[in-house]
Amino acid sequence: MNFDLTDEQRMLQETVGQLAEKQCPVTEIQKRLESEEHNAALWKALSDLGVPGLAIPVEHGGAGLEVLDLAVVAETLGYHATPGPYLGHVLAAHAISLGGNEEQKKRWLPGLATGERIGTIAFAETGSAWDPEQWVLSGEGPLTGTKEFVPSADIADLIVVGLRGGQLGVVEKGAAGLAVDAVDCADLTRRVHHVQFEDTAREILPLGAATSTAVRDVGLSLLAADALGGSQRLLDMCVEYAKTREQFGVTIGSFQGLKHQLANMAVDVEPNRGLYWFAAYAQDHVPHEAERISAIAKAHITDRYMQIGRDSVEAHGGIGFTWECDVQIWFKRAMFDRAFLGSPSEHRERAVQLAPWAS
């Protein structure tokens, strides 16, 4: 038994973390929060580390690593609330790696691997229809219809679109009839958009239908990882504040009530680290458990993240309720992680249907 990250994975986390801290500390995030402009310098710096192509096969210009590597990076980016297109991008790359033919891979993956081209995924349809089984947008011919909550659609060069029958198609930037509308979303570090197609050209990924649930499951494990990182950050912020803020002549952290609340938060963070590791690891190594465990990990960890967000506001008192307090940044990332790709209750329902103990 060796259930632990490798030295390389730790290094990766450390390197990405240092970069995130240096290039985009929270002061910088706060400053840019209301600017819609893509932080191209930050994405370039991440690209120089190879982040966009981590799991893209070596022959297509990537590092040929695994979902767990994507997940440890997601945890780190979640900890730092790093803005940018990471999540949609690596999922789009994954979809093309798994679902594309050789020619498509050759054409698209190298640009995605260097980060020079940005990818994203368009899964949701009206009424929270995230699941491949629920997609109704037809891919028979050119696309006409709407996709909702598409991350970074404004800067994406490639959009991997979920289609009826669980198929996947690719729409390229500038395609005729493609319209992108900004959504007034809570998380301003990962903006989402509505995408409309009007007789828009698409290219079908031949193995898409066999791939789309796997792409979703990778997404679920990355969201769980992001949520774990964000939860850890909120906990750290609360602990730091409890050590500095004084009331009644002592630091508030010396009140047992608050101390226990912070301890409870910690119990909702550290034990979940192994859960997201396994969910991500299973994607490559334990295929028969991958779907169920990623549903459980996403539902559980993003749900806890949201509650930790709520508890963090309370632990900070009045300042916790303000825009200027950093808590709100992670609170809103929790809103994203919780809702994106489907809410906890939907994934729990699916997990129960797949559960050996339920049959």
Add this chain to the structure above:
Amino acid sequence: MDLTYDSELESFREQVRAFIAENWPREGDGAVQKFRQLAIDSGYLYRHFPKQYGGSEQDAHPLKAQIIREEFGRARAPGEPLGIGPSMLAPTLLERGTEWQKEKFIPRTLTGELIWCQGYSEPGSGSDLASLRTKGDLDGDEWVINGQKVWTSGAHLADYMFCLVRTEPDAPKHKGISYLLIDMKQPGVEVRPLRTMTGTADFNEVFLTDVRTPRDWIVGDRGEGWLVSRTTLKHERNSIGGARRTEESLNALARLAKKTTRNGRPAIEDPAVRQRLAQIEGYVQAHKYSGFRQLTKDAKGESVGSLQLMMKLFSTNIQHDVSRLSMDLIGADGMLSAGSAHLGTPARDSQSWIGAYMYSLGIAVAGGTANIQRNVIAERGLGLPRDAAATRSSK
């Protein structure tokens, strides 16, 4: 015990309905104000305030009060305004104010004409409010006030502030504070908006620099401000603890569950959703009947005991539960901001639910955090010893 609506009460209900049907909705300038005045004159609003101060001076009657709330609510007719003035300042003045203060301030506060803000919290003094440092010095016939308040809701709209100020620097912590009324529209009062996490600025920092207020704009005696403020806090707990709002939240939540879907069916048909709604209803019903108990005791001039201390925490806990379930129901719209407009679930719904999701946290902190409520319940309600640090620092 008698909770049936006897024929007298049923005819009272008819009377209220007829009054509303005749007078609301109405049009033109100041329609709301005029309606409220009519409602006061007819004995439907501010029943426990004397006529002299703009109330309708009715005998306390919890069931009549309940009927009025129900009927006004049903018709969406303007009832007693929710502001901090009518709900906190006016009752405090009624209990502790001088005759001229009552006459000058209460009537126009009740109609919503005078807007108030509450200047208690300071950057260094929140839970430990009695450590506040804004100071007031008497200069002839006027107080001169210097300091800073924070999280002051509605200060940008307020005509006046009721404010805690340290006037007796040599007295022990709790005994050195006075309760002063301050005109906000004067030089030296600087209001800087603070944005909340929802994105809008509803509260403020207020900087007070050589601000002046007449010597007799003090409620209670010098150094009695802490005690006077406890009266106000009691009223704040009353109003925040209002069972009406939690009942409305539950009804709105049930409506949301009818409009949203779960597994392809209306969410209201999902057993898990039904269970959670019913669970919340347990608390809401308990809240409602606790409200009846409180009103009845109030009417008899008796105390309802430790229940009083629990109501704020009890109701904010309900709001937390409501918020969490609403977030489950709105699904993908849970990614929207508090002020967004979007398709899917009708726009206003989602955005107002997200606003409420965030506000349930603001409410949990405002007027004393949950932990401070727990301390009060444990210490005053259950008779447990006081927190060691708090005891030390009160000396």
